[in-house]
Amino acid sequence: MEILPSDYFRPLTPAEMFPHTDRPLEVDVGCGDGSFLMEMGAHFPERNFLGIERLLGRVQKICRKSARRGLANVRVLRMESSYALGYLLPPNCATRIHLLFPDPWPKKRHAHNRFVQPESIVHLHQALRPGGDFLFKTDHPDYFLEACELIDASPLFQRLDWLPAEEFYPLTDFETIWLAEGKTISAARWGRVG
Ligand SMILES: C[S@@+](CC[C@H](N)C(=O)[O-])C[C@H]1O[C@@H](n2cnc3c(N)ncnc32)[C@H](O)[C@@H]1O
DSSP: OOOSSSSSSSSOOOHHOSSOTOEEEEEEEEETTOHHHHHHHOOOOOOOEEEEEOHHHHHHHHHHHHHTOOOOOOOEEOOOHHHIIIIISSSTEEEEEESSSSOOOSSGGGGGEEEEEEEEHHHEEEEEEEEEEEEESSSSSSHHHHHHHHEEEEEEEEEOOOOOOTTOOOOHHHHHHHTTTTTOOOOEEEEEEO
């Protein structure tokens, strides 16, 4: 189901996002067609899952598929992800934020469009609850290095080990494509400090 904010100039309240506000919330930034989001929603019915995606067609697809599967704990916000994290999500709302295969903007002159920037690190920290974590995967080595340098240098986050192998963490749509093409996937995880 799509979340349609009544006011785009104030943070949503938890109750405007999900009916069960006592459940842990995980956010998938740039969720694409939403396979990961929906697999997670089906596997963890006791958690809420919010996808942020700017493309209408992808949001509609997720709404259709999640309704068909009866996934009441999966919702999508059609919006620019930096704005959503910085201004629409209530502070301290998420137990976990996933950034999986974000657009890499490989040309140097376009690198400022990448999601991981000093400002978004502050927004990630603000949206996470104390004890929350941020998970990042990419097939793009330069983006991976740049993001690790920026976040490792930030006092707002500390590096954590990736999740235990037995923990359910499905492949995303893009990950499946990159793996089939033989690309190497890099992954890192950080915990919110404070
Ligand atoms: C490479 S795809 C990855 C999708 C998905 N995470 C996966 O791994 O299959 C990147 C997605 O992020 C979305 N996206 C890119 N920039 C965005 C932004 N600024 N705000 C919201 N969504 C964005 C794109 O529309 C696209 O669906």
